[in-house]
Amino acid sequence: xxxxxxxxxxxxxxxxxxxxxxxxxxxxIPKAEQRNKIRGGFHNSVTRQRLKPTLMTGGYGQxxxxxxxxxxxxxxxxxxxxxxxxxxxxVKW
Amino acid sequence: MxxxxxxxxxFHMDKCIGCHTCSVSCKNVWTTRRGAxxxxxxxxxxxxxxxxxxxxxxxxxxxxxxxxxGGSLRLKLLKGPGKIRTLANIFFQPNLPTIDDYYEPxxxxxxxxxxxxxxxxxxxxxxxSLITGxxxxxxxxxxxxxDDMGGSPLYASNDPNLKGLSESxxxxxxxxxxxxxxxxxxxxxxxxxxxxVASCPSGAIYKRGEDGIVLIDQDTCRxxxxxxxxxxxxxxxxxxxxxxxEKCIFCYPRTETGQANACAHACTGRIRFxxxxxxxxxxxxxxxxxxxxxxxEAMRDIILxxxxxxxxxxxxxxxxxxxxxxxxxxxxxxxLFKKWRIALPNHPEFRTVxxxxxxxxxxxxxxxxxxxxxGMFDPESSEFFNSIDKxxxxxxxxxxxxxxxxxxxxxxxxxxxxxxxxxxxxxRVGDVGDSAVKNALSSVGLTAQDCTDxxxxxxxGTFQERFVIPETHREHQTAVDPRTMYEKRGTVGFGxxxxxxxxxTW
Numbered sequence: 034x035x036x037x038x039x040x041x042x043x044x045x046x047x048x049x050x051x052x053x054x055x056x057x058x059x060x061x062i063p064k065a066e067q068r069n070k071i072r073g074g075f076h077n078s079v080t081r082q083r084l085k086p087t088l089m090t091g092g093y094g095q096x097x098x099x100x101x102x103x104x105x106x107x108x109x110x111x112x113x114x115x116x117x118x119x120x121x122x123x124v125k126w
Numbered sequence: 127m128x129x130x131x132x133x134x135x136x137f138h139m140d141k142c143i144g145c146h147t148c149s150v151s152c153k154n155v156w157t158t159r160r161g162a163x164x165x166x167x168x169x170x171x172x173x174x175x176x177x178x179x180x181x182x183x184x185x186x187x188x189x190x191x192x193x194x195x196g197g198s199l200r201l202k203l204l205k206g207p208g209k210i211r212t213l214a215n216i217f218f219q220p221n222l223p224t225i226d227d228y229y230e231p232x233x234x235x236x237x238x239x240x241x242x243x244x245x246x247x248x249x250x251x252x253x254x255s256l257i258t259g260x261x262x263x264x265x266x267x268x269x270x271x272x273d274d275m276g277g278s279p280l281y282a283s284n285d286p287n288l289k290g291l292s293e294s295x296x297x298x299x300x301x302x303x304x305x306x307x308x309x310x311x312x313x314x315x316x317x318x319x320x321x322x323v324a325s326c327p328s329g330a331i332y333k334r335g336e337d338g339i340v341l342i343d344q345d346t347c348r349x350x351x352x353x354x355x356x357x358x359x360x361x362x363x364x365x366x367x368x369x370x371x372e373k374c375i376f377c378y379p380r381t382e383t384g385q386a387n388a389c390a391h392a393c394t395g396r397i398r399f400x401x402x403x404x405x406x407x408x409x410x411x412x413x414x415x416x417x418x419x420x421x422x423e424a425m426r427d428i429i430l431x432x433x434x435x436x437x438x439x440x441x442x443x444x445x446x447x448x449x450x451x452x453x454x455x456x457x458x459x460x461x462l463f464k465k466w467r468i469a470l471p472n473h474p475e476f477r478t479v480x481x482x483x484x485x486x487x488x489x490x491x492x493x494x495x496x497x498x499x500x501g502m503f504d505p506e507s508s509e510f511f512n513s514i515d516k517x518x519x520x521x522x523x524x525x526x527x528x529x530x531x532x533x534x535x536x537x538x539x540x541x542x543x544x545x546x547x548x549x550x551x552x553x554r555v556g557d558v559g560d561s562a563v564k565n566a567l568s569s570v571g572l573t574a575q576d577c578t579d580x581x582x583x584x585x586x587g588t589f590q591e592r593f594v595i596p597e598t599h600r601e602h603q604t605a606v607d608p609r610t611m612y613e614k615r616g617t618v619g620f621g622x623x624x625x626x627x628x629x630x631t632w
Contacts, residue, residue, distance in 0.1 A: 070246035
């Protein structure tokens with residue numbers, strides 16, 4: 034689980050939210066209200082996959098990218114995004 | 127004819143990806159000094175958007191540029207009898223943008239990442255104001271905030287260019303799938319009728335006759351900041367640390383030696399073209415006074431044909447070197463703006479006769495040209511070519527920005543760009559049909575050679591083709607006697623030419 038700031042944009046359809054798998058957490062990121070003393074943001078991919086060398090040979094689609102899956106045997110990378118307003122608007126560093 | 131030369135930059139907005147490499151290279155070269163942190167001599171804006179400084183295009187608010195009043199041209203800033211008004215306002219200028227209209231420049235406390243004491247979580251680099259040196263709780267504005275905020279209607283709806291758009295067109299700003307945006311890179315326009323030059327009470331600003339670059343003499347500047355108010359593009363900036371105004375210098379130390387400007391050189395999308403133009407300085411006032419619907423044509427008229435023997439003779443008479451004449455003949459600026467008529471000036475209605483030009487961006491056609499193909503580009507449809515006015519980016523919006531509201535000029539440019547695409551597609555893929563291409567070319571008035579040349583320049587253009595910058599030959603130029611500079615205060619100070627005291631218009 035990780036916490037981050039949300040941005041409202043007309044470029045995203047109504048009722049949709051998306052989150053990047055890796056979020057800034059070193060620069061300009063205050064502590065997250067939800068996580069008690071832990072900063073917002075996230076540096077690791079939500080799911081990681083190691084490439085299997087035997088799958089990297091040959092001419093088939095070993096690098097299959099999609100929004101939700103990566104690699105020859107995709108791991109589902111669904112993320113649940115919950116948007117809510119901070120209870121306390123005061124920023125803690 | 128009073129022939130002068132001008133260096134001009136053109137921007138292909140279709141190719142700008144908003145990466146800000148231009149802005150960053152400009153900043154690294156020129157404005158990393160104290161007091162200059164908030165300045166972006168080159169900036170890139172997201173359109174529609176409020177811009178930098180906020181709503182700079184709204185001259186009801188900033189009163190920049192010129193207006194025709196009683197048949198003569200006068201600065202909008204100085205309504206009423208000029209000199210008295212200047213005096214009355216010299217210590218008080220209500221139309222100046224404040225630092226809140228630009229943004230509070232900031233850096234981050236990177237040292238804390240190394241020096242922080244042990245704590246509950248990893249350390250963070252907090253934002254720090256470059257004006258007060260204090261930590262900032264929240265960054266609320268930046269030089270392209272419209273983009274950082276993902277095109278929120280809060281910012282986009284403030285765009286002054288949305289004037290005259292229908293309600294349904296404005297609604298598109300908030301509708302996913304119909305939303306449009308593109309990028310507008312901006313530097314100083316090095317205008318032919320610069321409002322900054324005319325407004326300076328100290329006469330510190332001058333336009334060089336030999337290459338048209340507008341500069342602020344840092345010794346003469348007395349920080350009245352009239353240039354900041356008078357420039358409708360808000361491109362002179364006040365340096366609060368040394369009390370002088372500064373602006374884009376068109377990288378003259380580079381262009382004088384034939385090198386490309388820092389912004390243009392760095393451009394990853396290769397959207398920028400730099401070239402020389404010859405113009406007739408006798409007609410500047412007439413051009414600046416032209417009615418809105420004619421002003422772009424008037425600007426095209428004032429640019430002289432560098433192949434005309436009379437023009438070449440006049441250029442030689444002015445002591446211009448052959449390399450300038452040759453550069454003017456190969457100039458991408460001349461070709462894009464005058465020969466092919468596909469580039470347009472930014473806000474010509476400000477009447478400063480700006481000398482940078484923009485190719486308006488193409489965008490998907492909105493209506494269902496062919497429903498089964500999803501309403502996307504369908505080159506076989508007869509409507510494909512004729513429905514440019516239904517493009518996602520409203521032509522009205524582009525016209526407000528690039529042609530003083532003249533939609534025909536924007537349509538002409540878009541249709542020509544489309545015709546070039548069809549021509550090249552027919553050559554490369556062959557699925558458009560010769561007759562369709564022929565019709566398209568004849569309806570926009572381009573020849574096959576023109577199409578090949580446009581494609582060559584905007585798609586394949588090498589460094590030497592995109593930047594045709596003649597070196598300045600100082601050794602051949604009449605040296606300017608520094609003592610005469612004093613006499614030239616209060617005039618527009620055209621470079622090395624003698625007997626040149628253009629009439630002050632206020």
